[in-house]
Amino acid sequence: MAILVVGSMAYDTVETPRERRERQLGGAATFFALAAGADAGVRAVAVVGDDFVESDLELLASRGVDLAGVERAVGPSFHWSGRYHDDFIERDTLATELGVFADFAPEVPAAWRASEYLFLANIHPSLQGHVLEMVPKPRLAVLDTMNLWIETTRDDLLAILPRIDVLMVNDSEARLLSGQRSLAAAAAAIKEMGPQRVVIKKGEHGALLFGRDSVLAVPAMILPDVVDPTGAGDSFAGGFMASVAAAGADRDSDDAPFREAMLSGTVTASYVPEAFSVEGLLNRNPDDHAKRLRTLRSMMIP
Amino acid sequence: MAILVVGSMAYDTVETPRERRERQLGGAATFFALAAGADAGVRAVAVVGDDFVESDLELLASRGVDLAGVERAVGPSFHWSGRYHDDFIERDTLATELGVFADFAPEVPAAWRASEYLFLANIHPSLQGHVLEMVPKPRLAVLDTMNLWIETTRDDLLAILPRIDVLMVNDSEARLLSGQRSLAAAAAAIKEMGPQRVVIKKGEHGALLFGRDSVLAVPAMILPDVVDPTGAGDSFAGGFMASVAAAGADRDSDDAPFREAMLSGTVTASYVPEAFSVEGLLNRNPDDHAKRLRTLRSMMIP
Numbered sequence: 001m002a003i004l005v006v007g008s009m010a011y012d013t014v015e016t017p018r019e020r021r022e023r024q025l026g027g028a029a030t031f032f033a034l035a036a037g038a039d040a041g042v043r044a045v046a047v048v049g050d051d052f053v054e055s056d057l058e059l060l061a062s063r064g065v066d067l068a069g070v071e072r073a074v075g076p077s078f079h080w081s082g083r084y085h086d087d088f089i090e091r092d093t094l095a096t097e098l099g100v101f102a103d104f105a106p107e108v109p110a111a112w113r114a115s116e117y118l119f120l121a122n123i124h125p126s127l128q129g130h131v132l133e134m135v136p137k138p139r140l141a142v143l144d145t146m147n148l149w150i151e152t153t154r155d156d157l158l159a160i161l162p163r164i165d166v167l168m169v170n171d172s173e174a175r176l177l178s179g180q181r182s183l184a185a186a187a188a189a190i191k192e193m194g195p196q197r198v199v200i201k202k203g204e205h206g207a208l209l210f211g212r213d214s215v216l217a218v219p220a221m222i223l224p225d226v227v228d229p230t231g232a233g234d235s236f237a238g239g240f241m242a243s244v245a246a247a248g249a250d251r252d253s254d255d256a257p258f259r260e261a262m263l264s265g266t267v268t269a270s271y272v273p274e275a276f277s278v279e280g281l282l283n284r285n286p287d288d289h290a291k292r293l294r295t296l297r298s299m300m301i302p
Numbered sequence: 303m304a305i306l307v308v309g310s311m312a313y314d315t316v317e318t319p320r321e322r323r324e325r326q327l328g329g330a331a332t333f334f335a336l337a338a339g340a341d342a343g344v345r346a347v348a349v350v351g352d353d354f355v356e357s358d359l360e361l362l363a364s365r366g367v368d369l370a371g372v373e374r375a376v377g378p379s380f381h382w383s384g385r386y387h388d389d390f391i392e393r394d395t396l397a398t399e400l401g402v403f404a405d406f407a408p409e410v411p412a413a414w415r416a417s418e419y420l421f422l423a424n425i426h427p428s429l430q431g432h433v434l435e436m437v438p439k440p441r442l443a444v445l446d447t448m449n450l451w452i453e454t455t456r457d458d459l460l461a462i463l464p465r466i467d468v469l470m471v472n473d474s475e476a477r478l479l480s481g482q483r484s485l486a487a488a489a490a491a492i493k494e495m496g497p498q499r500v501v502i503k504k505g506e507h508g509a510l511l512f513g514r515d516s517v518l519a520v521p522a523m524i525l526p527d528v529v530d531p532t533g534a535g536d537s538f539a540g541g542f543m544a545s546v547a548a549a550g551a552d553r554d555s556d557d558a559p560f561r562e563a564m565l566s567g568t569v570t571a572s573y574v575p576e577a578f579s580v581e582g583l584l585n586r587n588p589d590d591h592a593k594r595l596r597t598l599r600s601m602m603i604p
Binding site (some may be wrong): 217297 | 389390483484486487504507508510516517518520521524527528561565598600601602603604
């Protein structure tokens with residue numbers, strides 16, 4: 001069982017109300033891969049610049065991430081810079097320096113084109129479409145996107161939605177894509193565009209699964225403290241996909257493994273805000289994950 | 303089993319992105335009482351002005367609300383006017399005309415002073431304290447408050463918190479009162495101030511119960527449309543209290559009846575945004591309530 005992820009590997013400069021960290025390891029594919037964990041067999045397709053620190057790649061490799069699809073190009077790595085507001089949720093993007101990511105043309109190694117699980121992290125939808133041509137028949141394809149693509153490349157996005165199985169977006173993206181204020185109406189409209197299932201992430205308010213036959217609302221874990229929430233959404237996706245893949249679920253499965261995956265994604269994401277960069281993900285252990293899963297279930301039992 | 307509510311009966315002028323309604327029936331005690339339902343035996347202590355429409359009082363009476371504690375004073379009734387933003391959540395208060403409410407001195411009829419359940423809706427904490435002197439030993443006292451009182455009459459509020467059993471506030475109020483950003487830390491700090499249990503309302507994101515021994519996160523019902531959310535929070539309280547009272551719970555009960563009451567409050571509140579004023583509450587029926595409760599449970603089962 002292998003999970004292919006296509007997305008960014010980057011450096012983030014993050015300013016919170018309490019602290020500022022320069023050029024720490026980040027990027028959607030990075031968080032996703034570390035979140036999915038060593039057992040998930042994650043294969044990463046990404047591009048990094050000539051400034052990308054070798055020990056960061058070694059860290060990923062040491063955590064079981066196959067980097068055969070990571071191209072090292074000449075030029076600077078993708079660098080994102082942002083400042084969080086006092087609530088540690090709202091944030092202003094201060095700079096988006098694409099660097100080598102501007103010319104990213106994802107190339108999936110031939111041996112990976114039969115990957116069973118595919119996560120298309122947030123990149124230009126025409127690139128996501130290009131990947132779907134190279135990996136035409138995964139058991140399950142999950143796609144993330146963002147307001148920028150919904151607004152500026154809507155047709156490209158609509159063209160690929162029929163070819164994916166789960167759309168995973170946040171609530172404002174779901175509303176923007178569908179033109180519907182109600183999340184129930186938004187999810188129904190998005191399903192009409194292609195995917196059988198829609199996952200709506202709401203940060204500290206949890207996440208919703210609009211499944212094939214059911215709806216599940218999962219609260220976020222209630223954290224004692226927040227240090228840096230950057231990457232929590234992609235880490236949710238990593239935990240979600242690892243769970244779905246471990247269950248061997250595909251698009252024709254019933255909702256049960258997807259409901260279970262929502263809990264796993266929630267617990268996985270809960271480690272991210274506890275520390276800067278990927279530190280929270282690196283420090284967790286299976287016992288603590290199991291303990292948080294029990295806590296989450298106890299918070300949900302009606 | 304009787305529930306005593308002390309709070310406002312008012313007229314609201316509400317402007318939404320779609321429509322404007324002038325001087326429609328509102329007020330915390332009004333929503334609470336109608337939400338609790340005819341079987342709850344709600345006793346209302348409030349003040350209305352000489353402009354308060356008799357048929358509005360008759361409506362409440364016809365729904366089983368005992369109005370023996372409603373004083374009719376000379377002058378205008380409390381009038382609130384507000385405008386909702388495009389998200390139907392954020393709102394600007396355009397006018398708060400207290401009218402006769404400015405001199406409200408709640409007087410609990412002698413026969414009601416042994417009421418078993420007490421809901422102190424959002425009024426000046428010194429008035430809430432005055433009520434607690436008149437009704438010293440309810441089985442359960444629940445209190446709502448707001449940012450204004452937390453900021454301007456903090457000492458009055460802190461003086462009465464040891465005498466109530468459940469504080470019911472929204473997330474920003476919980477943070478303001480406790481000085482804690484984390485809702486877990488906020489609830490823990492509030493419990494130190496007196497109440498054994500804290501309910502944190504989050505509107506469309508649901509509600510949290512920080513119980514004696516457990517935490518429960520209940521999502522909001524996912525509504526197909528929103529017309530006017532005014533009164534949903536007080537209606538949640540009405541549904542919550544009716545459920546707690548029907549179970550005969552008191553402060554020493556375990557968390558089970560309070561967890562159940564969270565679901566009942568959530569379903570009850572879900573009727574409010576579907577129509578202006580109290581219309582949504584008036585139009586519901588037990589079969590539909592039971593159906594929504596099943597839907598809510600199905601959304602929560604981990």
